Amino acid sequence: MEQTSIILVWLAYLLYAAAFAVFVIGFFTQRPWANRLGLIVAAAGPLAHTVGLILRGVEAGRFPFVGLYESMVLVAWAIVLVWHVLESFTKLKAIGLYVMPVVLVLLTVALMAYDPPAGLVPVLRSDIVVVHVIVMLVAIGCLYVAGGAAIIYLIEERLLRRRKTGGVLGRLPSLAALDRLIYHATLLGLPFLTMGMAAGVIRAETFRVQGWVTDPMVLLSAAAWVVYLALIAGRVRGDWSGRAVSWLAVMGLVLLLVIRFAAVPYLSGFHTFGA
Numbered sequence: 001m002e003q004t005s006i007i008l009v010w011l012a013y014l015l016y017a018a019a020f021a022v023f024v025i026g027f028f029t030q031r032p033w034a035n036r037l038g039l040i041v042a043a044a045g046p047l048a049h050t051v052g053l054i055l056r057g058v059e060a061g062r063f064p065f066v067g068l069y070e071s072m073v074l075v076a077w078a079i080v081l082v083w084h085v086l087e088s089f090t091k092l093k094a095i096g097l098y099v100m101p102v103v104l105v106l107l108t109v110a111l112m113a114y115d116p117p118a119g120l121v122p123v124l125r126s127d128i129v130v131v132h133v134i135v136m137l138v139a140i141g142c143l144y145v146a147g148g149a150a151i152i153y154l155i156e157e158r159l160l161r162r163r164k165t166g167g168v169l170g171r172l173p174s175l176a177a178l179d180r181l182i183y184h185a186t187l188l189g190l191p192f193l194t195m196g197m198a199a200g201v202i203r204a205e206t207f208r209v210q211g212w213v214t215d216p217m218v219l220l221s222a223a224a225w226v227v228y229l230a231l232i233a234g235r236v237r238g239d240w241s242g243r244a245v246s247w248l249a250v251m252g253l254v255l256l257l258v259i260r261f262a263a264v265p266y267l268s269g270f271h272t273f274g275a
Contacts, residue, residue, distance in 0.1 A: 004052075004055055005052045005053075005055035005056045005059065006052070006114065007052075008048045008049070008051050008052030008055065009048070009049065009052040009053075009073060009107070009110070009111070010111070011048040011052075012045045012046070012048040012049035012052060012107070013104070013107045013108075013111065015041055015042070015044050015045035015048065016042065016045045016080075016100055016103050016104055016107070017100075017104060018041050019038045019039075019041040019042035019045065019096065019100060020038075020096070020097075020100035020101065020104065022037050022038035022041060023038040023096050023097045023100060024097065026038060027097055038096060039096070042080075042084075042096060042100070043084070045080065046077070046080050046081060046084070049073075049076070049077050049080065050077065052073070053073060053074065053077060056070065056073075056117065059117050060117030060118075061117075062119075063130045063133065063134075064117075065133045066117070066118050066119075067113075067115055067118060068109070068110070068113040068115075069110045069111075069113050069114045069115055070110075071260075072106045072107065072109050072110035072113070073106075073107065073110045074133075074137055075106055075137065075140055075141070075144075075260075076102075076103045076106040076107050076110070077137075078137040078138060078140060078141030079099060079102060079103055079106070079140075079141045079144050079145065080099070080103055080141075081141065082138070082141035082142050082144075082145055082185070082188075083095055083096065083099045083141075083145060086142075086145060086181065086184065086185055086188075089184065090177070090180065090181050090184065095145070095149075095181070098148050098149075098151075098152060099145060099148060102144060102148060126203065126206075126207075128199055128202055128203045128206065129203055131199045132196055132199035132200050132203060135192045135195045135196040135199065136192070136193070136196035138189070138192040139189045139190075139192035139193035139196055140189075140256060140260075141189070142185045142186070142188045142189025142192065143185065143186065143189040143193065143224075143228065143249075143252060143253065143256060144253065144256070145181075145185045146181070146182045146185035146186045146189065146249045146252075146253070147249050147250055147252065147253025147256075148253075149178050149181045149182045149185065149249070150178075150182050150245070150246035150247070150248075150249035150250045150253070151246075151250060152172065152173075152178060153175060153178040153179065153182065153242060153243075153246040154243070154246050154247070154250070156172050156175060156178070157175055157242070157243055157246075160175070175242055176242075178242075178246075179242040179245065179246075182231075182245055182246060182249050183232075183235050183245070186228055186231055186232060186249065186252075187232060189228070190225075190228045190229065190232060193221075193224070193225060193228065194225065197221055197222075197225060200218075200221075216263045217259055217263040220255055220258060220259045220263055221259060223255055224252050224255040224256055224259070227248055227251050227252040227255065228248075228252050230248060231245055231248040231249060231252070234248075
């Protein structure tokens with residue numbers, strides 16, 4: 001079963017890579033069929049991805065979130081699903097062009113770090129931990145997409161200020177469309193981030209985890225939450241320009257990346273998942 005699981009994850013990886021290649025062709029040739037084909041290929045990826053995760057969970061006898069391999073596969077899965085949802089709402093056809101590379105990088109890291117299913121330390125064998133992980137996954141998927149859109153916004157805005165128009169720039173979404181995407185992705189992700197943090201607090205209090213308030217991951221998560229709240233508040237009130245909103249989204253993305261790649265594996269005292 002585990003062999004089938006890893007084969008399906010590899011299949012998803014190859015489908016995403018093929019979809020990205022087709023998106024690139026569509027971007028530079030402006031052929032409508034390329035984007036449609038890319039979406040079809042990309043839609044097959046989540047199917048293999050999902051079944052691969054389910055089989056991994058069945059083999060492990062738990063929700064698959066332990067270790068670098070499982071966490072990266074899960075985050076990539078969440079980003080793909082959020083991308084499909086946001087694209088259906090925003091109708092922005094270029095989202096896949098910059099979402100797919102992120103997904104491919106995450107899956108590359110996952111496949112390089114593959115390890116057999118491991119058990120859980122006793123303190124993590126609870127439903128509240130699963131709830132925490134699931135809602136945080138949705139939040140991360142949304143906020144990674146917002147951060148990616150913000151990077152594209154800042155690049156495009158800088159080129160426009162230098163009066164560089166046409167060419168590749170003319171094929172990118174408008175600044176207004178990117179601004180809406182950043183706002184909607186953050187608006188969707190912030191409630192899930194809030195619920196995930198609340199579930200984490202409940203878990204820490206329930207199991208009487210010592211020193212969780214000053215844990216680096218908790219402090220960084222709180223900082224990210226404040227950044228995203230400021231983004232939404234400023235956008236709703238009209239206090240922030242699209243450029244300011246984009247910088248806040250990038251700041252939040254940097255904090256999330258530091259959390260995942262520094263705080264979780266090296267700094268956090270109670271985010272060790274393996275038995």
